[in-house]
Structure formats: C-alpha cells, structure tokens
Amino acid sequence: MSAPETNTEKQKKRHKTPLAGMGIVTGFALVLLVALIAFLSINGNEPADNEPVAADAIEPAAEGETAPAE
Template sequence: MSAPDTNTETQHPAHKTPLAGIAIGVGVAVALLIALMVWLAYNGNEPRDASDGAAAVQIETPTGGSLTITGTASD
C-alpha cells in the first residue's frame, strides 16, 4: 500500500536534517578510508630491523633454550 499523502514539497524540510547527517557520515567514512590507504602505503611491507635484507626469527623452545632462524624473503 502507498501512503495517502505523498506531497514531497512538504516532506522535504522534515528530511533535510537526517539526509545531511547521512552525508556527513559518508564523508567521514570516505576520509577515514583514504587515511587508512595512505597510512598503509606509507608503512609498506619492508622489514624495519634487517639491515642486510635477511630476516631473523628467534623461537623459544620448551626446554628453555632458543633457536634463531635467518633467511631472506625469497627462501
């Protein structure tokens, strides 16, 4: 069923504030998405501690010792 009174001229002022709120919310979401993409592109996927290109991983064993594994990303 349709509404009996569909005069859009009288309904326009009543919907102006909610539509403005939705537009602001979408704008904030787009700004946050762009900020996330810029932040991810800036940080990249490069290792910060490896100076020679080799990554080192240190694993603690159950017996209390440790094991160090080194290698490159192509291994």
C-alpha cells in the first residue's frame, strides 16, 4: 500500500527539524566518545602499576603483632 500523499517538498520541510536534532545528538555523542578515549589514554595505568609484589619483599609480622588488614 502506498502513501496517499507523496508531496516530497512538504515532507522535507516537516522532517528538517527532527533530522537536525538527530544530527546534533549524534555529533554530541561523538564528541563525548572522543573525550572518553582521550581521558582513558591520558589517565591509563603505567606498566609499573601492575607489577606484583615479590613474596620476599613483604616483611613478616613480629611475634605477637598482627598483620595490617588489607
């Protein structure tokens, strides 16, 4: 079934505002995505941040002392 009225000029005029709004929202989302990628790149962790602590580097608690809670 086809549309009863196919006045394309009238339809262009009616759809201009919603299409512009969708374009603005899409552009804003892209700006936020680029900002997120830049933020994560700048504040990313360094390889040294993830190095495990060697077992011999941890000092055992002395007699009668309790180890601090982690």
